[in-house]
Amino acid sequence: MPVCLPLPEPSERNLPQPDGEPYGSRTGYSTHDVERYVPESAKNPQRTPFERDRARVLHSSALRRLGAKTQVLGPAADDFVRTRLTHSLEVAQVGRALGQALGCDPDLVDAACLSHDLGHPPYGHNGEKALDRVADGIGGFEGNAQTVRILTRLEPKALDPAGRPVGLNLTRASLDAVAKYPWAKGAGPDEGQNHDRTYRVKFGVYDSDLEVFDWMRQGVPGTRRCVEAQVMDLSDDVAYSVHDVEDAVALGRMDPARLRRPGEVEELVEDTRTWYGTEVSADALGSAWERLVSQPYWIGSYSGSVADAARLKNLTSELIGRFVSAVAQATRDDAGQGPLTRHEADLVIPQDTAEEILVLKGAAVRYVMAPREQEPVYLRQRTIIFDLAEVLMEGDGSVLDPSLRPAWEEAADDAGRLRVVVDQIASLTDTSARSWHARLCGMFSEVPA
Known part of the structure; x- marks a missing residue:
């Protein structure tokens, strides 16, 4: 894992500063950065x-x-x-x-x-x-x-x-x-x-x-x-690529031993390029996969035993550390020391690291996501959303969450009301979407979606 810089002491970090002065001399953030759309007074000055x-x-x-x-x-x-x-x-x-x-x-x-x-x-x-x-x-x-x-x-x-x-x-x-x-x-x-x-x-x-x-x-x-958004975006990719592969292996959808079969890696690479685009060559993705499986912590098989489960969990930790360390080092080499904040720096992702993350995302696609695309459950899920949108638009807004009803009532036209309906449906969970559908549409209530 990367070596983290020592953080400033709380007394030096993010305590409120007088108007017009820098937010903190060692933070890299200004008073402009900590402004809120509606100004507020801090109730607890000890909290940043x-x-x-x-x-x-x-x-x-x-x-x-x-x-x-x-x-x-x-x-x-x-x-x-x-x-x-x-x-x-x-x-x-x-x-x-x-x-x-x-x-x-x-x-x-x-x-x-x-x-x-x-x-x-x-x-x-x-x-x-x-x-x-x-x-x-x-x-x-x-x-x-x-x-x-x-x-x-x-x-x-x-x-x-x-x-x-x-x-x-x-x-x-x-x-x-x-x-x-x-x-x-x-x-x-x-x-x-x-x-x-x-x-x-x-x-x-x-x-x-x-x-x-x-x-x-x-x-x-x-x-x-x-740079913080870039960190968030990369962290999403790292977590997605590593943890979805962990899920795929643990649930038996991806068999590590199968990847030693002739042609399997080539098909994995092609699925990756089909799903994520052809900007990265097949050779580069194949090499990235070979680098990953050659690491001493890579697992060659999985039986579900306690020992295998521990090795699988160690694999996820090692991969995350590998990616974070590579990016942190490359960014520091490019931007130097000191706080790298806001728009003063850009994240540097080594090409090898980007390719390794991408091929892991491709593995999640091949063994988990793509096989489900044609499953009946996907059609049922879409049907639930289409039905809910139709029935809510035909109503008077009374079944919407109370927090959304004022927006419905203030909407000037169907376009405005449809955005409120979209807000409502987007807020639902998998469970509540089925429940709303059963209550308002009366179908699929007994089938998990």
């Missing part, structure tokens, strides 16, 4: 603004709901599987370690990592695709944009002077650290700037939320991401 941000996310209802939302396999699939909540906790642990090694405020990174999946709807990416179809005429649905909407509008915590909800009212720096795709739909980097096709189709804010988003991005050039 970023500690308050982390606490607000940790105690939010949106975070609690992730405990019953699909990560890769549904929460009802097995007691062992990870949910969106456990995944978010693991991302936060990875992010905190990497952030501390770079001098980022650990509570800020923690808050961003805990928040990164708040906007995901029930049924994981399958649900996200279904809601995007439902919202096609009003700007679509995007989990990252929904996260910003939750943090700045939907999660009940703070109000502006006119009584309008402003979500958790996090600091500017914490909100920016959640912005994985800091641009509106269609405004992301083009192919000449970034060859990753994901960055050309993803976005991080709906047009209706641009006011607070623009406030958050004050002083930031173009679509540049802050």
Whole structure:
């Protein structure tokens, strides 16, 4: 694991500073960074603004709901599987370690990592695709944009002077650290700037939320991401790639011994490129896989025994340490010492590390995600979302959560009401989506989705 820089003492770190003066001489953060959209006075001056941000996310209802939302396999699939909540906790642990090694405020990174999946709807990416179809005429649905909407509008915590909800009212720096795709739909980097096709189709804010988003991005050039957001994004990839492979092995969906069969690795590489794009060559991905399996901690088989379970858990720890150490060292070599915060530095991910993470993500696709794409359960999940959208739009808003009814009543047209319906469905868990569907539509109530 990387060697973390010593953190300043609490008395020197993030205590409030007089207006107009730097936030902290050794923190790398300014008073501009810790401003809130609606100004607040600190009730406890011993708590830093970023500690308050982390606490607000940790105690939010949106975070609690992730405990019953699909990560890769549904929460009802097995007691062992990870949910969106456990995944978010693991991302936060990875992010905190990497952030501390770079001098980022650990509570800020923690808050961003805990928040990164708040906007995901029930049924994981399958649900996200279904809601995007439902919202096609009003700007679509995007989990990252929904996260910003939750943090700045939907999660009940703070109000502006006119009584309008402003979500958790996090600091500017914490909100920016959640912005994985800091641009509106269609405004992301083009192919000449970034060859990753994901960055050309993803976005991080709906047009209706641009006011607070623009406030958050004050002083930031173009679509540049802050280093804390880059740490969050990489930590998500590391946790996803490593832990989903762990789940796949533990649940018998990925047999390590099978990967020694002729042609199996070649097929894994091709599946990776089919799912994630062909920017990385097959040879590079094959070499990345060979580097991973040649490590002394790689497991060659798995029987489910206590000894094998311990080796599997050690594999996940070693892989996380391998990736975090490589990125921390490369970033330090490029940017030097001292706190690397906000827009003063960029994360450096060695090409070998990026390829190793990508091929592990490909393994999760091949052995877990892709085989489920044609399962009847996926169709049932999409049907539940489509049915709910239809029945809620046909209603008068009375069955919506009380917190959403005012927005329904204030909506000027069907487009405005549809966005409220999308907010409602996105807030549901896998369990409550089935329950709502059984109550309002009367079908599939007995079939786990």
